[in-house]
Amino acid sequence: MIELLQEYGLAYLYSDGSGLSGLAMTLWLFVVSMLLGLLLSLPLALARVSRRAWLRLPVQLYTFVFRGTPLYIQLLICYTGLYSLEVVRDYALLDQFFRNALNCTLLALVLNTCAYTVEIFAGAIRNIPHGEMEAAQAYGLSGWRLNLFLVLPAALRRSLPAYSNELILMLHATSLAFTATVADLLKVARDANAATFLTFQAFGVAAILYMLLSFALVGLFRLAERRWMRFLNPTRG
């Protein structure tokens, strides 16, 4: 066990000698997909609840497909499927993008988490109390101002519990990255297992690190909920 940690400790945490690895790589995958997924999901959630069918239906199809298929299939399509197309190999820009395993992994993770997040936000938007919308309209807000100052803040606060669940699942989903040769926490564990045959210990270290990350995330969201959802719990104030 001590030898395992001496030899692979650094790789588990942040560097395997040739670049980012282990915990740091997992965190990087998590933070980038979370931020891009969040950014992309905001306009899509608004489109998802729009009255106009040409805005709503494509987003509906997108979330249906990405929530109905396993992430592993999506990752394989991004990593091996698309690169088998000639079009992709012919354009220098696309070629460069899809040749990089990290890019493909990030693309799959972003598209996947975004689909779930869109549905969470869209559900929260639909459940905004009518009175809040009417009050905002009475104050003269409409169009993008209404969305920016009322709809999004009100919906985002209310979706914090569901969103925290999704983020924990997404953190767990980053462990698929090793199948695309990205040196994340699980890849280091597999390498350590292959080299030392200390199977339980090698994967156990990774499991404990994932567990700590999950607990930290749960703690952070508890703080966020206390701050941004206080108005829903006035008695505890």
Added chain:
Amino acid sequence: MNDLLTSGLQGFGPLLAEGTWMTVKLALLALALSLLLGMIGACAKLSRSALLRIPATLYTTLIRSVPDLVLILLLFYSLQIWLNDLTETLGWDYVEIDPFSAGVLTLGFIYGAYFTENFRGAILSVPAGQLEAATAYGLSRAQRFALVLFPQLMRFALPGLGNNWLVLLKSTALVSIIGLADLVKAAQNSGKTTNDMLFFLCIAGLVYLLITTLSNRLLNYLQRRYNTGIKELAR
């Protein structure tokens, strides 16, 4: 239909169908195991005895905070090593765990933790008066569970059960990583042979989409059935 399968899929129809069957079998068996573990876990977690409550709480907390893929790899390789040690000390023949049983056991074990939380919440939602009334009528423990508690808790448990089933179904794709010849593996093999990876991966995706859509239909039907006698909330 047969014609389409053989010509449309470049002769890989039977392979894909076999993979699909493997995926469905794996998912259903893992579901059965995890429902069983979930029910036991929920009862243990709600028990008055700390001897039952603490292990159940540890089980749900630890399992749900670690990615399923990590647990699958950890258990698959470790189980084999432990089994080898066991057979060696007992002097038995070498027993190899095949990916299918390993997949059923690990997925069942992992999702049992999610179903535990699911059932626990549902049991708590059934009004206590119902069980008290059942006791007052002189029903035995087993009758109380089967005739009073279970039909009522299913109504509260179903939405969560449905979600967890879909997550479980999609997780079965991971078992191909430890070598099971499931739908994903079949699609990958067909893609490699024909040099048409994208096409076969999309077919596999469509099959998953079909299964999840059918599941949703079935879940809606069950929800309506267990909601019998309850007024739907006005929408």
